[in-house]
Amino acid sequence: MCRRRLALLALLAPWGGSLHAQEPAAVLQRMEERLDSMQLARALRDSLALRAKYSDTVVAGGLRIATSARLRPFALAAGEEAWQSLVARFGPSVTAHGAFPVTTFGSTRSTVPKLAKAGDLARGLERSAALWIWSTQGAAVLRWMGGTVPTGTISHSDVGDIAEELLRTPARPNRACYSGETMACAAALGIHVGADTLDAWFEPDTWPRLAGMVSGELNGLERVARERCMNAGDLSACRSILTPARVLPPVGVVGRQYLVQLAFESGGASAFERLAADTGVTLEHRLAAAAGVPIDTLLNRWGASLRAVPRGPAAPPQELLLGLAWSGLLLTMALRGSRWR
Amino acid sequence: MTDAIQIRGLSYQVGGFALRDVNLSVPSGAVYGFLGPNGAGKTTTIRLLLGLLRPAGGSMKVFGEDVPKDIVSILGRVGYVPERPQLYPNLSIDEAIRFHAAFHPRYDQAASRDLAARFELPMKRALARLSKGEMGKVMILLALAQRPDLLVLDEPTDGLDPVVRREALHAILDYVTESGATVLISSHLVHELERFCDWIGVLDQGTIVAQLPMQEFKSGLKRLRVGAGAPSAGAPFALLARGAAGIGGEVWTVRGWQPDMASWFGEAHPLREVVDLDLEEAFVELLRSARHPSGREA
Amino acid sequence: MFRAILWSQWRESRLAMVVLAGMAVAVPLLSLRGAGAVTDPWASWDLLRATARWGAAYPVLALAAALALAAGAWWPDHRTKHVYALTLPVSRVRYLLLRYGAGLTLLFVIAAVLAVSTVVATIRVPLPTLLHAYPGGITVRFLLAGLSAYTILFGLMGLTPRMARLVAAVFLLVVLAALVADLASLGWNPLGSVVDALLGPYSPLAIFRARWMLIDV
Numbered sequence: 057m058c059r060r061r062l063a064l065l066a067l068l069a070p071w072g073g074s075l076h077a078q079e080p081a082a083v084l085q086r087m088e089e090r091l092d093s094m095q096l097a098r099a100l101r102d103s104l105a106l107r108a109k110y111s112d113t114v115v116a117g118g119l120r121i122a123t124s125a126r127l128r129p130f131a132l133a134a135g136e137e138a139w140q141s142l143v144a145r146f147g148p149s150v151t152a153h154g155a156f157p158v159t160t161f162g163s164t165r166s167t168v169p170k171l172a173k174a175g176d177l178a179r180g181l182e183r184s185a186a187l188w189i190w191s192t193q194g195a196a197v198l199r200w201m202g203g204t205v206p207t208g209t210i211s212h213s214d215v216g217d218i219a220e221e222l223l224r225t226p227a228r229p230n231r232a233c234y235s236g237e238t239m240a241c242a243a244a245l246g247i248h249v250g251a252d253t254l255d256a257w258f259e260p261d262t263w264p265r266l267a268g269m270v271s272g273e274l275n276g277l278e279r280v281a282r283e284r285c286m287n288a289g290d291l292s293a294c295r296s297i298l299t300p301a302r303v304l305p306p307v308g309v310v311g312r313q314y315l316v317q318l319a320f321e322s323g324g325a326s327a328f329e330r331l332a333a334d335t336g337v338t339l340e341h342r343l344a345a346a347a348g349v350p351i352d353t354l355l356n357r358w359g360a361s362l363r364a365v366p367r368g369p370a371a372p373p374q375e376l377l378l379g380l381a382w383s384g385l386l387l388t389m390a391l392r393g394s395r396w397r
Numbered sequence: 398m399t400d401a402i403q404i405r406g407l408s409y410q411v412g413g414f415a416l417r418d419v420n421l422s423v424p425s426g427a428v429y430g431f432l433g434p435n436g437a438g439k440t441t442t443i444r445l446l447l448g449l450l451r452p453a454g455g456s457m458k459v460f461g462e463d464v465p466k467d468i469v470s471i472l473g474r475v476g477y478v479p480e481r482p483q484l485y486p487n488l489s490i491d492e493a494i495r496f497h498a499a500f501h502p503r504y505d506q507a508a509s510r511d512l513a514a515r516f517e518l519p520m521k522r523a524l525a526r527l528s529k530g531e532m533g534k535v536m537i538l539l540a541l542a543q544r545p546d547l548l549v550l551d552e553p554t555d556g557l558d559p560v561v562r563r564e565a566l567h568a569i570l571d572y573v574t575e576s577g578a579t580v581l582i583s584s585h586l587v588h589e590l591e592r593f594c595d596w597i598g599v600l601d602q603g604t605i606v607a608q609l610p611m612q613e614f615k616s617g618l619k620r621l622r623v624g625a626g627a628p629s630a631g632a633p634f635a636l637l638a639r640g641a642a643g644i645g646g647e648v649w650t651v652r653g654w655q656p657d658m659a660s661w662f663g664e665a666h667p668l669r670e671v672v673d674l675d676l677e678e679a680f681v682e683l684l685r686s687a688r689h690p691s692g693r694e695a
Numbered sequence: 696m697f698r699a700i701l702w703s704q705w706r707e708s709r710l711a712m713v714v715l716a717g718m719a720v721a722v723p724l725l726s727l728r729g730a731g732a733v734t735d736p737w738a739s740w741d742l743l744r745a746t747a748r749w750g751a752a753y754p755v756l757a758l759a760a761a762l763a764l765a766a767g768a769w770w771p772d773h774r775t776k777h778v779y780a781l782t783l784p785v786s787r788v789r790y791l792l793l794r795y796g797a798g799l800t801l802l803f804v805i806a807a808v809l810a811v812s813t814v815v816a817t818i819r820v821p822l823p824t825l826l827h828a829y830p831g832g833i834t835v836r837f838l839l840a841g842l843s844a845y846t847i848l849f850g851l852m853g854l855t856p857r858m859a860r861l862v863a864a865v866f867l868l869v870v871l872a873a874l875v876a877d878l879a880s881l882g883w884n885p886l887g888s889v890v891d892a893l894l895g896p897y898s899p900l901a902i903f904r905a906r907w908m909l910i911d912v
Contacts, residue, residue, distance in 0.1 A: 447781075447782055448781065449777075449778060449782070469784055469785060469786050471784075472782055472783065472784035473784035475782075479779075479782075483775040483776065483778040483779040484775065484779055485703055485706075485707075485771040485774075485775065485779070486774065487706045487707055487771065488703060488706060492702065495699060495702075496699045496700075496702070496703055499696050499698070499699035500696060500699070500783045500784060500785060501784065
């Protein structure tokens with residue numbers, strides 16, 4: 057705002073004489089109002105231009121895609137694929153979630169990229185629709201997942217990374233969780249943790265380094281506090297820096313998304329409906345409802361699958377065989393080279 | 398006498414150069430001088446013979462075995478000294494000998510040591526740091542010590558000083574005398590071959606223009622001084638070139654000359670003198686006649 | 696014969712071998728250099744972060760070894776225009792196998808150095824509970840990666856000039872096609888497809904994208 061005012065003052069400068077009699081504050085206000093109305097007009101013009109681009113709307117299940125006539129078959133194929141996937145993921149009642157926002161794709165002059173796959177568009181449509189479903193039906197869980205929706209299935213390698221994160225982060229509950237203590241896992245995942253996450257998760261002797269890892273902008277006082285925390289080990293200064301939003305979670309977003317994935321796998325087709333239905337209760341109850349099993353069972357499965365992932369760079373037999381097979385094949389090709397130079 | 402090398406109708410083409418219908422026979426035990434000007438195709442013919450290049454047509458046999466089908470067996474009996482030394486430059490002479498010996502079961506370590514001593518080679522020095530003469534000696538040492546039945550020498554003494562050249566040629570001659578091996582030696586230094594070749598083949602512009610025993614080649618080529626205006630029709634020899642020589646005289650270069658042919662010249666155009674040509678002169682005249690067959694009456 | 700070829704290849708690539716062996720010693724030792732006492736709550740964090748950071752050095756080392764050894768196998772022959780090699784009384788296939796085997800033997804030497812070095816490095820460092828050292832695993836993976844890359848490079852470097860020109864032309868064509876496809880917004884990336892074919896799952900170089908952690912869970 058300050059910059060805008062300065063810019064306006066610079067604009068006004070040449071007419072300073074004629075405006076001399078007017079109150080500067082009133083002039084500024086009028087100019088700002090004028091600027092706002094110009095911006096509004098531009099937005100309206102853009103919006104109208106955008107609408108003019110899309111001449112057709114495709115409906116695939118509950119998805120609506122505004123597109124051009126040329127792109128209609130492509131958008132329809134992608135929409136249907138996305139819809140099938142959404143139904144499989146969120147259950148047949150996904151249609152009951154009301155109208156999905158209209159998605160736009162391409163414009164009148166657009167042509168289908170010759171080698172583009174409908175699958176790529178389908179995944180994009182699915183992602184935006186899933187985000188919308190979560191934000192309307194499971195906002196609390198979505199927030200807990202860091203506002204992101206898992207795309208596809210979390211891989212074996214990602215599960216391994218979660219295990220590594222669990223053992224790497226020096227949070228109180230992590231090692232106990234990895235060793236099989238369910239309550240520790242609940243704490244590490246932030247499901248069952250008190251309001252003071254810093255105390256619940258981290259020993260005070262880890263705070264100075266945690267403070268050093270705080271990213272984002274700090275004001276002057278916070279910067280001083282961080283210095284005191286890191287250099288003098290002042291725990292109250294550490295606490296002032298390490299607000300709940302800034303504390304490194306013992307298990308990150310992927311670990312939480314993996315728990316939801318396990319809950320959905322366990323709960324079957326209606327898992328999301330049950331999760332969405334229990335709006336008033338705690339996170340652990342909603343996850344347990346989705347999974348159709350007690351939360352302890354779900355957390356046990358989560359911990360067990362982490363421990364089951366083979367870690368380390370030990371080459372599994374199939375990797376060994378694959379490497380040898382490729383080398384054999386390539387060597388055979390190399391040996392077939394001509395002697396003629 | 399069987400042929401150690403037999404080439405029939407060999408053809409090869411690369412870029413603007415072509416070998417056309419090359420026929421060559423090297424008798425077993427012969428020292429065959431493969432002559433030709435620079436760029437005639439001698440090295441290409443040798444490379445084809447050793448299976449380094451793929452021929453476009455024709456057949457090649459070495460000791461009765463097919464090239465390139467039986468090339469591995471053939472190479473086991475062939476010692477090759479290429480035009481330019483092609484050994485691994487990072488190895489020392491000692492290491493190069495060990496490497497070479499590992500691939501040649503008949504490699505004679507004692508002969509190798511003798512030759513190394515005779516050539517006064519610095520055995521520990523890397524090949525990359527050898528002089529041209531030393532490198533040439535190493536190549537000849539390796540080729541001889543593997544006790545080959547056929548020695549293929551492609552310009553083996555090219556660029557060497559006279560002392561080194563003499564040493565190298567002596568070593569080759571000693572080996573041939575002792576073993577009875579066949580030698581195919583390519584060179585454009587004609588006088589060098591004159592002393593020890595017993596067969597000669599001349600290649601020019603990708604074609605064999607002559608192939609005969611050295612003695613026949615040397616004795617049949619003569620320069621004749623005859624009276625001006627003598628007719629050449631019906632001559633019992635081949636007239637290669639003809640030109641004026643002073644007042645009332647001509648010089649004829651002929652091939653296939655025999656002493657009793659002197660009577661063919663009548664009294665009107667008498668034969669005044671018969672001059673022997675050395676191999677180099679004969680070679681030049683041969684090439685001239687091959688390149689300008691219509692100019693023989695010039 | 697094998698000893699002769701091995702010796703010639705050693706002479707050709709000994710400088711690279713010494714450097715690579717030095718790196719094989721240095722990488723594991725350096726990667727665990729900052730490991731602190733196990734009582735430090737951040738010990739696992741520091742150890743795993745350092746291991747992950749240095750993990751990239753192993754595939755790079757494998758690739759460098761493959762490159763140096765493939766070049767060492769072919770360079771002497773390329774420099775002599777293959778005349779000497781082709782006049783040796785040995786079949787082409789046998790000669791290629793000897794050259795390939797000699798390079799492979801030298802790769803095993805580097806892998807052995809790496810194995811010793813990783814064992815020494817991990818013995819020296821006290822590990823926090825639940826973390827494990829994988830010196831054998833990383834050596835096997837190094838060997839596999841080196842083997843795959845060495846075989847590919849050995850094949851490529853041994854191509855005849857004509858085939859090499861053909862491969863280069865095909866590669867240039869792919870780059871050109873990728874450029875055109877990008878400019879024309881075709882939504883198709885042939886270069887990416889080639890990279891996927893080489894580095895994607897089940898591809899010859901997939902192992903290079905694997906996990907290279909000397910210390911892991």
